[in-house]
Amino acid sequence: MIQVDELVHRYGDTVAVDGVDLTIDDGECVVIAGANGSGKTTLVRHFDGLLEPDDGSVSVDGIDVSENLVAARTAVAMVFQHPEDQLVAATVGADVAFGPENLGLSHEEIDTRVRESLAAVDLDGREDDRVDSLSGGEVERLAIAGALAMHPAHLVLDEPFTGLDEPSRQSVLARLRDLRASGTSLVVVTHDLRDVAELADRVVVLSEGQIALDDTPESAADRLSDLGIRPPPSC
């Protein structure tokens, strides 16, 4: 479980997250939506201690993130907004192996995790491909594979569908649904109403750093457009 209590984050005079309380249960998929600058990225960066609270706290599986960064980063894997910036190796296999290597796992365990994680995102057999030869959708899936190889209890994805064409988006969505079915909790940051409809158990809308809505997509449907969460023009 990820538990956020009265979280405040400021950048100078800007209050990016302003007293947020939020609980994300194991196996739940929570979509966090909201206008540009509403505080979505800042909020989720607290989940594995990339940012320090100015006030309040975040705990993961009962452990305060600020007090145990290693435990938080073992439990929570993040896929960032620009996944190409998160790649660390020249080849697909080496990139996925990087995280498990840092956990000090055996070669055999690392090989197994790399194989399974790449298969989960339909990149099996691509270990030797250079990362700079991949399409945008493949890079997104590679970043997800890198996160999966850590066997996280919670996976946080910041705008995972940006720049993906529809087949790639569907492929990533399918993988995320599989993960949720296997008990991993998912937090997906998005602007896109389709992601809410197709993935969310719960939708949380941020507005100026505060929670403006926290409900099921069905109950929230009428209020989402008032909060600026609309289908993209192509819908």
Ligand SMILES: Nc1ncnc2c1ncn2[C@@H]1O[C@H](COP(=O)(O)OP(=O)(O)OP(=O)(O)O)[C@@H](O)[C@H]1O
């Ligand atoms: N590194 C930073 N330094 C100063 N201000 C920042 C920084 N990062 C974010 N902000 C400000 O904090 C507020 C929240 O930003 P944040 O990126 O968390 O919002 P967001 O909802 O994720 O936006 P977007 O949808 O554009 O990604 C905004 O006013 C933004 O300008």
